[in-house]
Amino acid sequence: MTAATPSATLDIARIRDDFPILATQVHGKPLIYLDNAATTQKPRAVIEAIQRYYTEENSNIHRGVHHLSEVATRKYESARGLVRQFIGAHTTREIIFTRGTTEGLNLVAASYGRANISKGDEIIVSAMEHHSNIVPWQMLCQEKGARLRVIPINDRGELLMDEFEKLLSPRTKLVSIVHISNSLGTINPVRRIIELAHAVGAVVLLDAAQSVAHTPIDVQSLDCDFLAFSGHKLFGPTGIGVLYGKQALLEAMPPYQGGGDMISSVTFEHTTYNHLPHKFEAGTPHIEGVIGLGAAIAYVQSVGLHAIAAHEQRLLQYGTTLLAELPKVRMIGTAREKAGILSFVVEGVHPHDVGTILDTEGIAIRAGHHCTMPVMDRFGLPATARASLSLYNTAADLDALVRGLHKVAEVLR
Amino acid sequence: MSELRELYQEMVLDHNSRPRNFKKLEGATHQSEGYNPLCGDRITLYLKMRGDLIEDLGFQGTGCAISRASASMMTQSIKGKTIEQAEEIFGAFHKMVTRDVGEPYDSDDLGDLEVLSGVAEFPARVKCASLSWHTLNAALEGKAQKISTE
Numbered sequence: 001m002t003a004a005t006p007s008a009t010l011d012i013a014r015i016r017d018d019f020p021i022l023a024t025q026v027h028g029k030p031l032i033y034l035d036n037a038a039t040t041q042k043p044r045a046v047i048e049a050i051q052r053y054y055t056e057e058n059s060n061i062h063r064g065v066h067h068l069s070e071v072a073t074r075k076y077e078s079a080r081g082l083v084r085q086f087i088g089a090h091t092t093r094e095i096i097f098t099r100g101t102t103e104g105l106n107l108v109a110a111s112y113g114r115a116n117i118s119k120g121d122e123i124i125v126s127a128m129e130h131h132s133n134i135v136p137w138q139m140l141c142q143e144k145g146a147r148l149r150v151i152p153i154n155d156r157g158e159l160l161m162d163e164f165e166k167l168l169s170p171r172t173k174l175v176s177i178v179h180i181s182n183s184l185g186t187i188n189p190v191r192r193i194i195e196l197a198h199a200v201g202a203v204v205l206l207d208a209a210q211s212v213a214h215t216p217i218d219v220q221s222l223d224c225d226f227l228a229f230s231g232h233k234l235f236g237p238t239g240i241g242v243l244y245g246k247q248a249l250l251e252a253m254p255p256y257q258g259g260g261d262m263i264s265s266v267t268f269e270h271t272t273y274n275h276l277p278h279k280f281e282a283g284t285p286h287i288e289g290v291i292g293l294g295a296a297i298a299y300v301q302s303v304g305l306h307a308i309a310a311h312e313q314r315l316l317q318y319g320t321t322l323l324a325e326l327p328k329v330r331m332i333g334t335a336r337e338k339a340g341i342l343s344f345v346v347e348g349v350h351p352h353d354v355g356t357i358l359d360t361e362g363i364a365i366r367a368g369h370h371c372t373m374p375v376m377d378r379f380g381l382p383a384t385a386r387a388s389l390s391l392y393n394t395a396a397d398l399d400a401l402v403r404g405l406h407k408v409a410e411v412l413r
Numbered sequence: 414m415s416e417l418r419e420l421y422q423e424m425v426l427d428h429n430s431r432p433r434n435f436k437k438l439e440g441a442t443h444q445s446e447g448y449n450p451l452c453g454d455r456i457t458l459y460l461k462m463r464g465d466l467i468e469d470l471g472f473q474g475t476g477c478a479i480s481r482a483s484a485s486m487m488t489q490s491i492k493g494k495t496i497e498q499a500e501e502i503f504g505a506f507h508k509m510v511t512r513d514v515g516e517p518y519d520s521d522d523l524g525d526l527e528v529l530s531g532v533a534e535f536p537a538r539v540k541c542a543s544l545s546w547h548t549l550n551a552a553l554e555g556k557a558q559k560i561s562t563e
Binding site for chain 2: 349350351352353356357360367368369376381382383411412413
């Protein structure tokens with residue numbers, strides 16, 4: 001994880017106050033929310049930004065001549081500026097708003113992929129990818145007669161980097177890799193992956209869905225070619241996400257969808273496409289989502305990602321130690337470089353039963369394959385239980401998790 | 414806790430830890446596979462039919478306590494029944510687990526299956542309880558393909 005500054009501490013009580021849902025109850029018990037890898041809760045700043053938009057600013061953007069349209073356009077585009085700064089992009093032309101990580105990945109597969117991948121080419125993913133970073137490439141490979149290669153992982157859930165190096169060749173055209181695994185918590189050595197891929201002339205797409213709310217990212221320093229993430233895992237609304245792409249690549253790519261906003265002029269004989277980033281944003285966008293995302297990013301920056309990362313690392317270590325003391329609990333994903341995800345199985349108990357029993361204690365975790373069926377196959381499991389951490393979690397949440405797991409043993413004795 | 418005890422009754426736990434008819438059935442005439450992608454439950458169901466009569470059955474697979482117990486109890490409850498009787502039992506069972514909380518249900522056909530009535534309080538678990546029954550339907554209809562509850 002990124003080195004935290006020694007003084008990086010969070011005022012957790014104040015942060016928890018920023019998230020109204022954390023004060024609610026589930027089944028008569030205080031909510032203990034440990035499903036942050038699925039989606040994060042929303043701070044008041046985001047909820048209010050969306051409410052303000054619909055109360056005072058609602059309008060369609062970009063071509064309106066009236067006051068509200070100007071306000072909405074300014075808000076929308078200033079959120080794009082916040083995103084640019086947040087991930088260290090060179091220009092806002094490189095920031096494309098999407099519906100989420102999945103759409104970002106599909107956009108690259110459909111636009112860059114169709115234009116640049118041919119028969120015999122190879123695309124590399126890893127064994128720990130989310131289905132959204134597998135299926136679009138399978139579809140593309142099928143269409144083009146290209147081949148999908150997979151970097152294997154070890155029993156800790158770490159990439160076998162020497163195997164990756166063996167897979168790389170002049171046939172490698174694209175490497176699409178998850179930054180932080182949603183089911184194992186592994187932080188992948190993306191800087192090294194990008195260097196190695198670039199050395200054979202391949203472009204690299206980073207799936208940052210799980211990383212963007214937990215570790216600082218600088219796309220120029222990483223030198224990744226594309227990066228995709230979702231707003232809702234970053235304390236923002238669902239249905240909004242970002243695709244970053246290097247300007248030169250985006251300029252050369254054909255549009256993803258046709259429609260309003262992505263054109264400069266249209267006749268029945270000929271259409272001229274709009275310039276970046278609008279070329280990739282056909283139709284009236286998710287304006288409320290973009291404004292909410294902007295508020296979420298401003299919130300995260302006010303707390304500070306270094307401090308968030310340090311807090312989550314402390315919790316991860318605490319939770320890992322607690323779970324290790326439970327004889328029937330086995331951790332799945334024990335990478336040396338790991339983010340705040342505790343994936344585990346309880347001997348003799350299906351994760352779904354674990355999830356149901358914890359739920360009655362007000363504890364929200366996830367039980368299932370986490371959209372990473374190949375990871376489950378790799379570990380010979382149908383599913384895991386997963387507790388995933390965020391900035392507002394506390395040691396007390398993890399103590400409650402352990403008490404809940406004792407109850408699991410009690411109910412299913 | 415009371416809701417949980419309703420769900421995980423003694424008999425459910427017993428069928429989970431010692432499932433009945435948990436075997437590949439020799440001489441099976443029908444077979445089908447069920448899959449719940451939500452939690453990764455998988456079941457293979459084997460039937461030995463004579464005409465309309467379900468003479469014997471067995472199942473294998475992995476799953477949560479609810480799906481495993483439900484499958485185990487299903488094999489006991491429909492062994493020796495006709496297809497029509499099995500369908501009636503399934504109908505009654507399905508009504509019981511999908512009813513609104515507090516609503517009554519007809520327990521005449523259910524027998525031991527009634528211990529799964531607590532599933533109705535946990536809508537997320539209805540699919541677990543019905544996986545084996547959907548798999549049975551598929552086997553009876555002779556559908557060769559894997560059936561899914563999603």
